Amino acid sequence: MKRVLITYRLKPEGLTVLNDKYELTLPKDRSFFSREEVLELIPEYDVLVPNFSFFTDKEIMDRGVNLELISNFGVGFNNIDVDYATRKGIVVTNIPKTTREPTAEFAFALLLGAARRIGYYDRKIRTPQGVSWGTYTDAGLPVFGKTLGIIGMGRIGQSLARRAVASGMNIIYNNRNRLAEDIEKQYSARFVSKDELLKTADFISLNAPSTPETYHMIGEKEFNMMKQTAVFINTARGDMVDEKAMLKALKENRIWAAALDVFENEPHILPELLELDNVLLAPHAGTKTLEDRIAMSVEMAQNIVGFYEGTYPISRVN
Ligand SMILES: NC(=O)C1=CN([C@@H]2O[C@H](COP(=O)(O)OP(=O)(O)OC[C@H]3O[C@@H](n4cnc5c(N)ncnc54)[C@H](O)[C@@H]3O)[C@@H](O)[C@H]2O)C=CC1
Numbered sequence: 001m002k003r004v005l006i007t008y009r010l011k012p013e014g015l016t017v018l019n020d021k022y023e024l025t026l027p028k029d030r031s032f033f034s035r036e037e038v039l040e041l042i043p044e045y046d047v048l049v050p051n052f053s054f055f056t057d058k059e060i061m062d063r064g065v066n067l068e069l070i071s072n073f074g075v076g077f078n079n080i081d082v083d084y085a086t087r088k089g090i091v092v093t094n095i096p097k098t099t100r101e102p103t104a105e106f107a108f109a110l111l112l113g114a115a116r117r118i119g120y121y122d123r124k125i126r127t128p129q130g131v132s133w134g135t136y137t138d139a140g141l142p143v144f145g146k147t148l149g150i151i152g153m154g155r156i157g158q159s160l161a162r163r164a165v166a167s168g169m170n171i172i173y174n175n176r177n178r179l180a181e182d183i184e185k186q187y188s189a190r191f192v193s194k195d196e197l198l199k200t201a202d203f204i205s206l207n208a209p210s211t212p213e214t215y216h217m218i219g220e221k222e223f224n225m226m227k228q229t230a231v232f233i234n235t236a237r238g239d240m241v242d243e244k245a246m247l248k249a250l251k252e253n254r255i256w257a258a259a260l261d262v263f264e265n266e267p268h269i270l271p272e273l274l275e276l277d278n279v280l281l282a283p284h285a286g287t288k289t290l291e292d293r294i295a296m297s298v299e300m301a302q303n304i305v306g307f308y309e310g311t312y313p314i315s316r317v318n
């Protein structure tokens with residue numbers, strides 16, 4: 001029987017496909033196994049299931065002398081040293097299907113929330129001094145008719161574009177490769193250079209993966225190119241943005257607002273960010289609904305069964 005080590009407490013409803021045929025170990029009384037616990041346990045296991053924030057590096061793989069498969073509980077796989085896994089003959093899989101719509105939904109919710117200042121109003125209305133009910137004070141920004149620039153027009157980027165078009169937005173995008181014409185037509189999307197996107201979009205959403213190439217791809221220079229009324233949304237990965245430069249741009253009102261689900265050093269958030277009214281913050285919650293997290297577990301578990309039994313198609317990263 002193959003032994004599976006899951007670093008994160010997943011609900012049994014999402015793991016039924018593994019029942020009886022695989023031996024599962026997962027934390028029962030808390031959310032995560034610590035790195036030290038995983039290092040201690042790993043030599044006995046054939047499969048490791050890290051969640052998207054568990055750093056699966058050389059040390060983990062070298063200790064995992066029986067490791068055949070890393071079945072990532074996430075679509076982004078920057079938490080795994082994939083090159084090293086490949087050299088060791090360890091297969092890595094991810095979950096692109098079930099992460100797509102919830103993340104796009106959340107990115108659009110952040111966009112609306114930041115533009116219409118929902119988090120700010122909610123915070124203010126609860127305080128003793130209350131919120132201003134004046135005609136113009138603390139006004140938000142309209143979304144209808146505005147331009148959304150998407151950097152990384154893959155699965156999530158395209159699903160975000162679909163929502164934005166339905167809400168009356170125009171789409172421009174930058175991607176590693178230009179999309180096929182029929183896909184561009186589907187979203188009425190126009191391919192532009194990254195610089196043009198940064199200069200002309202009213203809303204800018206980051207939806208590319210974290211790679212060495214995309215590290216700090218949005219920094220001081222990029223924030224300086226944006227409109228002063230721009231809203232920046234990041235549901236991709238924190239390390240793709242120079243957080244100090246972003247903080248400066250927000251403090252100096254170089255841009256209008258940011259809506260952030262991801263951070264450079266999660267779960268640590270720059271304390272100064274917490275003090276700004278033009279920032280909407282979330283705890284890496286792009287896929288965080290019970291229904292979606294269970295669907296993600298099913299996709300992850302099917303990758304394991306597919307790998308060993310060939311009964312499901314698997315999403316291989318290497
Ligand atoms: N906040 C959250 O909870 C979640 C975050 N994510 C993040 O979203 C990312 C995107 O996911 P998917 O859309 O499924 O991936 P995807 O692979 O379908 O799309 C990414 C797109 O970015 C493009 N790209 C790569 N490098 C680029 C660059 N330098 N400039 C412009 N475009 C570039 C690729 O060509 C691709 O079209 C994941 O890698 C993950 O980090 C994913 C799920 C949940």
Ligand SMILES: O=CC(=O)O
Nearest residue numbers: 052074075076099
């Ligand atoms: O951040 C989440 C993921 O699925 O990647």
